[in-house]
Amino acid sequence: MLETKLEELCSLEYDINKELEIAELHQGKKRKREVENWLRNVQRKKIEVYAIVQELRDSGLFRHLKLTVQVKKLTGQVTDLVESGRFRKGLVGCAQESRGYPLLTTKLAGAMFQKNVGKIWDWLVNDGVLIIGVYGMGGVGKTSMLMHMHNMLLTRVTNFDSVFWVTLSQSFSNHKLQCDLAKIVGLDISKESDERKRAAMLSWTLMRRKRCVLFLDDVWNHFPLEKVGIPVRAEGLKLVFTSRSLDVCRRMNCQNSVKVEPLSKEEAWSLFIDNLGQHTTLSPEATKVARSVAKECAGLPLAIITMARSMRGVEEICEWRHALEELRNTDIRLEEMEMEVLHVLKFSYEHLNDKMVQQCFLCCALYPEDFEIDREVLIESFVDEGLVNGMKSLQAMFDEGHTILNKLENSCLLEKVENYVGGNKCIGLQDSSSYIAISMMKRGQCVASIDNVGSQVVKMHDLVRAMAINIIKVKYHFLVKAGLQLTEIPDEVEWTEDLEKVSLMCNWIHEIPTHISPKCPKLRTLILKHNESLTRIADSFFAHMSALQVLDLSFTDIEILPKSVSDLNTLTALLLTSCKRLKHMPSLAKLQALLRLDLSFTAITEIPQGMEMLVNLKWLNLYAKDLVSTGKEIAKLTRLQFLILHWWSRKIKVKVEHVSCLRKLEILAANLHDMHHFNAYVKIMHEYGPRSYLLQLDTEESLGKPPWCFFAEDCFSKDVIISNCKIRTGETPLMLPLDIQRLKVERCHDIRSLCDVLSLKNATSLKRCEIADCDGQEYLFSLSCSSSCCTSLHNLESVELYSLKNLHILCKENETVAQTFPPGGAFACLKMKSTTSCVAKMTANKVCWID
Template structure:
């Protein structure tokens, strides 16, 4: 059916309402066929444009394709229901007839939206990804280093640039700033010490959307890459952290000046071996810059006594102008005001040694000083655990804390929720002393130099075997499983099978995730791993678990998520100590034997495709985390002890389907709630809630809920006094986050309507609104949030007002507000002080904004060049 003019829509609606169910079903099939043809055309066009020209689809095109997939999957259910319903009048037949009419209208709208008169593709020269980065330290030196690299990059005669300097001097940070400044097409590849040509090819292919999974010959792979890269204009490839030279042609990098290459390395010989036309040294900080950085990391308001200041300057000199060393040492001494402690710390820094073969004599003693000064063995153990992940691995903070908890690294206080809080406290300690770096809002990473230090320490005690992300293929030599190993990581490799019976009596963590393992695991493999607490086999191709898993009586975490071919697991009856069980996205057909014996289970992750996700599952009383993608959750309101719940990819319309005549006290203990990819979600509750509902909620995450127009009522929102974190992203129909007080909750004592124009949220620390194209308002009331320290607002072009009021003492540590200059200037503010505090975080972005920013930056570079 062609596009329906507005004037004919009423007649069209009357027409389809008058037809029989069978006639409308036939019409729906015809409309679906036409929609499917359009879908095929779009996919083919996108694939060609992505592989040949490196172009990406617009966000609206991606969302449209997702909606088409969703309605296509719904058709199967509709067809099945139509076969079951009789031909005579019944309520079921009427309801089904109404559903078919609704789907016809949805398909027609999708066909209309699928015309894309303005094209399918994003303009990559403007809409390029931005890498998170930190501020450059050492104003003069860092800026001089950056501009020298930028000028070489702008030189048409220069193709290959080498940037070198000692570890921790700031090469990667500078290059991230360079990367974000580049307006042409660009690729970032982390090389690292254990690289291979195949791994580099995979990284580049993934960046440009080229599928090399079926091509195993290195030469043919390079030819395909070469052909794809040649079609891209003004391409810049950045190879970060190179340790030895390699021929660019072996990877597939074009040799002409249309493709520029920049590499960073600790070794000048690598620049020579790569025949770099420009070799640029990243210099250490001057004495003055080093001292300013040291003072800044102690705290802007800190006043040192003359005695302590003298010692602090000596400690700064011990760091030899190395930014990473200065930052870690100063962070370790933050809030220390005892001069005796400072004198002792200086002596410790002078004596500090790693005593590890191959460690840099200048750098690692400085970094180890910060490790040695961690306040407890528990914190040190948690830090070392991070070395098990591959280099530059962006680890979700929640996931990392769960590993620590399952391993028993967090002090056993008997209360699971308190352990979670303690885990976040330890994480913040490691971030505060700069041994971990916060990455975006939910992840952390470890600097490669810090990771080298941790791995060096764990070669002795505690004993780790870390072979993560180094492209091991085939099988593992059983000798790698040493008898004294306490933790082993082979994650993110190409391991096909595990055979033999390793003798690892001390082993407590084994990470095998993100390997094919299509050859599966020998039945006796876990026989002699009786101390094992954490077994991670997630994202592998295993079809079954060996029987020896059933005897791992000390196991605390069994992670099998995204094992899509896994159909059965052995008995879990003996795993009475199990705390975390993740069976989501598996093909398990029956509830595992012994599930009822998991009396200590705290966190359960399941999917609607699992038998364990059906109503036959009896949930343990002590469960505090339940993550599911169920199509309905009849038991949810009754889980009064539930503290964390993630729900994704299901057809639910309401989190709590409460009717107006019901009064429920709902989820009074819930602390963390995540709603992801829910295509039909309309809101939290369609009825009324009693006092205490959501009273403990601290974290709220909403992602890709395309029909959600608002999240909650004002009456509910103003009582969320524990709320710390709000993150809402890619909800295309959301016009306001908090709906004005039209829908009142039950007015009982303590729940009277708010007549004031302000709402106090004393604990709100993080607010993120991203990719909300229709968002006009967050809240009509002014939100007073004295604890706000992080804010991110991006791609919300219709947002007219930011109703935040910040106290004068509020310190926003992380922020990014992206939009056009016109949008920023037109924003309304209830509190002028808030605009002043947030102004440093505003960046020009969006279609027009990025053009303006590019022009401003080019003018700034030109001006700097003239001055020099």
Template sequence: MEFFVPLFEVIKCLWGPTSRYLNQHRKLEENVNDLRRKVNDLNIRKQDLELKKEAEIRCRKVVKKEVENWFETVRSTNVEMEKIEMKFRVVSYFSRARLGRFVCRKIEEVERIYQQGSFPEGVAVDGPPATGVTLLTTDLEGRMDVKEQIYEYLRGDDVGMIGVCGMGGIGKTTIMKHINNQLLKENQFDAVIWLTVSREFNVVKLQEDLACALDHCLPKNKLEWPAVLMEILERKRYVLILDDVWEKFALSDVGIPEPASHNGSKLVITSRSIEVCNSMGCKVFKVQPLSQAESWNLFLRQVGDGVLQDPTLKEHVNLIVGECGGLPLAIVTIASSMKGVDDAFEWKNALHELRERVTSVKGSDTIIFEHLKFSYDRLRDSKIQNCFLYCSLYPEDYHIEKEGLIENWIDEELIDELENRQAMHDRGHTVLNKLVNNCLLEKVMIDNVKEGVKMHDVVRDMALSIKRGDHFMVKAGTELEKIPSEHKWKESLEKVSLMNNSISEVLLISPKCPNLSTLLLQKNYFLEKILGSFFEHMHKIKVLDLSHTGIWDLPNSISTLTSLTALILRQCRRLRHMPSLAKLTALRKLDLFNTDIKEVPHGIEMLENLTYLNLYASGLKNLPMGIISRFSKLQVLKAWLNLNGEEAAKLRKLEILLGAFHVLQDFDGYAKSLSSQWPTKYWLRVGSPKTGYLENLPRFDNLENVEIDKEVCFINCKMGNEDFVVLSKDTKTLTVEHCRNLKSLSNISLFCEANELKTCTISWCEEIECVVDLSLSSCNSLQNIEILRLRKLWNLHELVRVAAVASTSHTPTPPGIFTSLKEFYLIGCSSIKKLFPVHLLQGFQHLEHIEVKHCKKLEKIIAEDDEENQNVDRRGSITTFAFPKLKTLHLIKLPELKSICSSGVRIPSESLKYLSIINCSKIRKIPFSISLLETGQPSPLSLELGYVHPKKWWKLVEFDDPNANDILSSLILDYSSEEDEESEPDDSDQ
């Protein structure tokens, strides 16, 4: 029996594998069928997930990586299943068990893959926001139904091209602006592109605008443009809105793919012509006029509910609303012009005037022109009306910068001459507001920076209809390549606008235009030459604008235009030769900014009526003595020339001055001669900059366009003698560069009385030891400084030097030091070791931005005084919080920096948005603190970008607050680019 027990155990051990082997051999067919069912179930789940995936993609979501990996795994499983099927069909008797074993393993694997494909949290995440521009919108009264219909078609697959048609002013553009914004908000497309086509259709301009919207540079060869644009758009799911299309065109000529259901992209055009929409194969939506009730509601929103108080008034209002014909533009414009009118007789008269206009004309465009002209007539003031009409000289749908427009009105003498230029600008803004409030102009933003206005295209058409024919010739922005032929220049012409075209030559013509007062040729970049005979019969011309052209020289016939009051040649970079200006004694404005002239034009001294003179030209070095003082009426002087101080001080009407005094004594003489009568705006450079200074400025072109607001810049001056240098008390920006003998700003007389100083920059001053020396004087001006920049001050040891005191208890806190400071920069100051003393911290309560870079010896950002060092133990656990509003902290390449804060000082980090600590490897402790919520949880941080380097150092530093360690470390990225080894800027940097 004892023999059989081991034998039984051996048989038992062998039987398990043998049994499984026989089972896999015998049940191969059954297992393969089971595997087929499970793979089929797997593919059904895959199909369901693919439907979900497609739905999510249509909503502009991005499929998760794990889902894509799962799809790839299923695809591999199907390939292996095909191989198993092939082997099963040809398997030999002796190989069945081995194949069966593989099939059993595959069954388990497919079951696992099936379970992994559940994805309870969905298959996709939110994608990046759609690219596009959110547009300003107005009321959508009575338009919601058609807007929703269009929107539903954009979301569906049935229609690729939509045409929105209706007469001018009916609300087509307003509807589509609302849809544009909704599409951007709901984020279902990669891009929502808005392009205004306008009446003068031009394929090249449309392609350029489309490329700009797609943020893509087109190749030099224009023949390649359609293919390039087509390729870009085919990779996107987009909505392209073409506003104000006047004629049919082939999409392929532009480079626009034909929208189709398979790509999900859409094209919408708005047009006044239903034929255009139909001919381009669009699903057409015709916008109908508003009903009487809708018209009434829209009118009341503009004019106000006050008209409902008087029953008689209400009756007249109701009749005027009826006369508007349901046209939103007419309703809004007329209502705006009647706002504030509460006299029934005036409303009755308005109704009479409106009826008289509308019944006397025919044609839809003409009818709405008469509605709009009613509002134009109600302006009453002819100068305001002419200001409005002037806006029609710009291209259609052009965004007009406000300040530039007002300057043009002043040049045209449309603004009454007041006591100063600022008063005229104020008057100009008042006129603009009146035109906007009467809905004759619309507010816009230019590049999201400057305020501007634009004319609705129908309003512009109305304005041109008033002056069309023999008075205005407007071909602005129409891609003209040649000047209009001579027969088109009528003798009665008053204003001609050919701006923003591609005119490259002025033919041998001599237009007979004895009444022409304005000729606008700006932004014809290829225009190089004008023949002298062109101006021969334009003796009454007052405003000539040739700015932004490629003109080389002006014809001598310019010298005979004795009525000329404004000659504008800005950015004519090739212009070198100027004819004599001696006879142009009526000239009030001469603008030669960024031309290539080398000498002051001959005869300029005769222009005693000048109120505006811009001589900012990099090649112009000197201004002959005695000339400036002849321009006693000057209000604006901009010149990068050496000004004589006493001579410049004689310009008592000067309001804006951009200029240079090569010698400190000249500036001193100017300042003392002015006493308290400084210009209202100035940017003054004092001293002789090093060779190449201009070229090293960010861009000379933009220097004259900086925001001018009471700035003085000292460059390469000897400033040790405090008897010199008198600053105006209202100086807001002070810059000091390469100045010798200057130990601190306290050496500059009246610096401490410049109580409105907001920005101070000191650079490359080798002898500066401190910014302010309170041992010399108190300094009230520091309490208003908001931005302080210190760069390449190699001998700087401290920010503020405090007078020695008898008491040894602690250093006194100077009153009003840096209490308004928001931004602080310290770059390349190689001697300073300690930055902010603890006793100055109470002055930095508003500091938001700290940037410290390339300071070789800096050891501490916030440092205790020696006496405070001795009293650390006495302070015990008291914590001082520094920089409570800090948003940005950049500490870059500070090899000796050991401490950000002294013991017991912490920096709250709730408001911190940007943090970088790069190559500061001696720091051992991070002093950020995070407050706790009532729940005991740490407050959330607003950190958007955080970089540290090296990462291994960051892992070793200690934190005063453990919560800060946990939260900050999860948000910090390793700054691993080559810039982490950025070298200190060269000492010769300008």
């Protein structure tokens, strides 16, 4: 009897599972919970029956009689299950309760895609995560990934009752989204004109569904969920969406977001082969070219699939080579690729909705493909191009620049370079006219947000750059041939009269001959930097560039700057950093529109003629070791915000009257003439001095050893270097700035301790001190004198001692007793570093030694 009933139950279970399979997979419906519970109970009961049947077969007569009661009980339970399994009201929800249909999608490619799918699934089943954002550049596979998630929810047994999918359009509106949602949940809101009432109707309908997931594809702007009627809540509705922008994810209040990255090289090749088809047979030579074609798609699944399908059936190597040549040399002008891929990427550009930010984005395309560019270099170029307001303070300019770059990063139009450690593919800080300035600002907070901008190096994805070049060709008059290994300047025929910008950076151009004299009356920007073999530029080259504003010849090998540059009276930026052989400069008197002049790391020996006429100049970098000047030439440049002189060159010694009139200075690095001029400038600094500075005082005339070791770890912000001075026995006591943060004292042989620097009593912001080669130094601090600075230096974090051959104790109380540091928290965070040339009888309390 029991076995007969069990057989009936198993037949019923089989029929129900078959019916469920048809309803769920083909009709998109969902089994009722009572059906799911019944099936679980059947499984448990089958196990019990099989166990007792086996026991009956193996037991003797006595045991058989004892099991009779249990068999009778099980037979009744199985009979009840058969009766309850009739489900006269049906196995699944009605059509209105449908979970949806599986979406047609491509196979997921790449280990990272699989990892992201697993990550999103974990978030979906986590009750604490209600809103999930998936972002990345166009064509990278965001939609495909979410389609897989959608289908997984439909085909797997989960706690979700409903799964919905809505694709948003470029012409997004709350009303349209409400209508799309109403349609998929079977709600008629066509007669309701009030947005709030429509939202209430939708919210109530969705809450009745209890647990459900809503997928929104292609969200371009954030919007208030409650205004649409999307009731995201625990034990209710979860929202998962795709976007091009991290900023949208943040504004939509995502608890978790994931960025979809391009495929690796091997993953891209695997996807390419899958879409090329099995009927395309390639020779080893053609396969090698095909791999290069796949590589040009730069890891974007959309580009890879489009390109592979366009090459189906192509087996001749000549056709593959032709396709590769087109991809490399015409910036993806294949009709299919342009329509399918560049069109997708272009949406992100157009959606910036800010012409200034769009222009900044196009500026990034002036750099070579795959180049890693320091953010500050880009911001400087934005300022030079007039895209960032140059009338602001340096802090405000860099804040605006970083804000623009953050927008481009968050829109996936620029990529952060994580864990950047330097390399020859990066145009980095050494390329920047403000290498020193940026360092100062980072430490001195001239740029308030600079420590929070994330990665300091960015790059453009190859296809994003191709899209930018495509836009430039259609809408603008630019000539971009950066990083193409050119050895000659482009022919004059390419220098059309309507050209506005030319970038020839990072090539191997040797010279610009006399017969090249482009007639480009509208040319505003000319970038020739990093042509390190460029030794000569003909004087005639600039003759017909009357509108030129930005001229960048940095990192070239020129010795003479052409005289025709003198007549470029519209020039606002003249950049010559690291032209290491440059000695001869023409007169600059006519360049009165000039805002930025960079002569750092050049071989000039004198201030260029006419520089005093550059009354609008704001940025001036004269960090040139052979330059001889008294500094008086800069006194008339009253609009300067940024001034760097070669501070360790004794050939440039600045007097207070030459810099005291520069009241807009925000950054200064200079060597003051003597103690009198040093103290006089320090006195006026608290009123209108620079935010960041490096001031050096050195009484010796000969060129000394550069104090770069002082900045090996952190570049300067509010720093002072005192060298070869009489501090204790001199006629005038040394005065230090009140806000000094770092101090270096070297070769000052008359000081016995730091307390001999009397103004240190007021240096409450001092964080770091370095003392080197001071033969008279016997102890570090003294408590016995009234001028002891110990109690003032509560922010002191680091003291470094080098070659102090007479140093015996750290802190001296009187002539006979060596004492530990004073109590009360002084030096609580101090770290010490010394060399073996410092004689050690040193004791310290709460001090960390670094040897």
